[in-house]
Amino acid sequence: MIEVRELQKNYNGVTVVDIPALTVQKGETIGLVGNNGAGKTTFFRMILDLIRPTRGEVFSKGENVSSTEDWKQYTGSHLDEGFLIDFLTPEEYFNFIGKLNGLTSGDVQAFMDRFRDFFNGEILEQRKYIRDFSKGNQKKVGVAAAVMSDPELLILDEPFANLDPSSQIRLKNLLKDLKRQGMTMLISSHDLSHVIEVCDRIVLLEKGKVVEDMKTSETTLQQLENYFTV
């Protein structure tokens, strides 16, 4: 699904991402962990062709993401508020994204109904613009919009941050559902137990380099905790 070759990004001579090779198979769910500044977001941005790599390429389904735009057809993503259009109401935003993906307004309505639980009555029919929502609720809107078109590949940057405990559990269940449907996922998170529960492979970044790449097992949490203990 995703193949990374010799990927490097430098800012003013400092290497922030340096991944010689990384392959993500179709249907795999990958959790990206690492301390602040490890290069997680920069890595995601390069996969989404938002940042030009200093060196190397990212291939999605065998095609370089910077030379075609086919990946947009099957990729859903939410990294930060920059992915939201904050002067729209959530309904307007979903309709907008729906139209770009060729969904009818009936499809969008059905989608919103499906997410009613996840939204917990705080998103729809609020007569508020997205910019006036709390960070957590903004995140819910972004995550929902990302999975709206049933993408084959889903990229989320810290989806659990800012969410209340119930919403975190709902999101976890949602992601597990999507995983069962065979969606490929790349999720970064600081919450080790959540990410281990959802993902079947964990990639640990440190200063831009992959220092650990393992299948999740019963001992993974222990291993990660050992690594992060100061």
Added chain:
Amino acid sequence: MIRLLLSHQWKESKRSSVWQKNLAINLVLGFLMLILLLYVVLLGFFMRELIEAIKPGADPIAAVNAGLLYYFLLDLAMRFFLQELPVLSVQPYLHLPIRKSKLVNFVLWKSITSIFNFLPLLLFIPFALKELPEVYGVAGAWSWVAGLFLLTLVNNFLTLYFKRLMVEKPLLSYGFLLLVIALATADYLGYISVGKVSGVFFNALGAAPIWVMVPLALLAVVYYMNFQFLIAHTYPEEMRVRQASKVGDNAEIGFLQRFGELGTLIGLELKLIMRHKRPKSTTMMSVFFLAYGFIFYGQEIYTNGFAMLIFPGIFMTGFMMMSYGQFVPGWQSAHFDALLTKRLSPYTFYLSKFWMFVPACTLAYLITLLYGLMPEIGGKIVAINTACFLYNIGINTFVVLFMSTYNKKRIDLSKSASFNWQGVGASQFIMMLPTLILPILIYLPFGLMDQPWWGIAAIGLLGVLGFIFHRQLMGVVVQRFQREKYRIAAGFRQA
């Protein structure tokens, strides 16, 4: 403490991205500002001569004294719309162990640094120093200036107070506005004379410095009012002058839905314009520019030739496109990442801009047809404006869109409209050259050969060609955009 706060303010403005990024732009803007201020000083210096020219035989000092109160009313009205409230900057300090009264005083003192408070000084000090000492003596002249400055400050604090009150109790503010209007009407109808009061008061100010106490007392009162109000409302959400955004029903414009993806994108952009102050006022401004033609069309030196009519033609039919288009895609900087990663090709993105500009130009053009009613020159104006309109939709649309790929400055739409230089970069200045000068250059050879109508036809023809080949031209724009998008996106991500 105050010194520490001041140093933070200084750092804030010095380190703001606007200052740091582009020295050249700041130099140009600074230069323009300086020239503007110089004009103000000169105006003050030659005020006597000006008044004598307008109203021969009048006593300039008496005239100025009589006009000053009107000036202050005008100043108040202008501030009401333009002046910013320096309030939110205290937010990071509210939770720290600093006395609230100190913060409030700081905010109020800081408001004095507004340029509005110094303009009258620049305007009237030269006048006062040049003219007044003969009449009032040096001390009198200075007390006159002091009284003026104090009244300016009264205006400053009145504005702050009423602007804030507008959010709390809108009725009171409107009442104040009504009072001013009633005063003006009564003056106009001759029941009272603001001019006479003004004359008597400012004359007294010069003759007997003790009168300075009046504006001083006024200032103390408004300052105290502001202080009391602010100290009771130090909560950020109460200080912010922002009405809770009212959300109407999800109004999708049905007509646009027929155009598929393009319609959706145009609908999005229309919402962007409608829901934010700055793009809205930018668009509204262009309505006023439709009257721009009157400057040119009333004078025979212009209407006898052709070249000087091309300029207003391009300007009027294209101003809406240019004034909004010069910041594309910066308007969308806050959600630019979304536009890049959602299922949307850059080509469609730019095509939607094109199809927004074309109706905008068409609308402006249709309105300029009214100039055709002007006797004698009407036909000529319509012909030239038609050519300019065609040039605008065929060529200038692409010039604007091509230049847009140079826009790398984030625009924060939550910031207000006036005096907002955010997003201004070199491309805005460069854009003026091809959009306004190129059509005149095209005309020039024909004009020199004494075939002006062929020149006008050439401009129109070029526009038609550009419009026919808009897909190809768009391809060029999109190609450049594809190369630049990383840098644009990186620029937009920087707050």
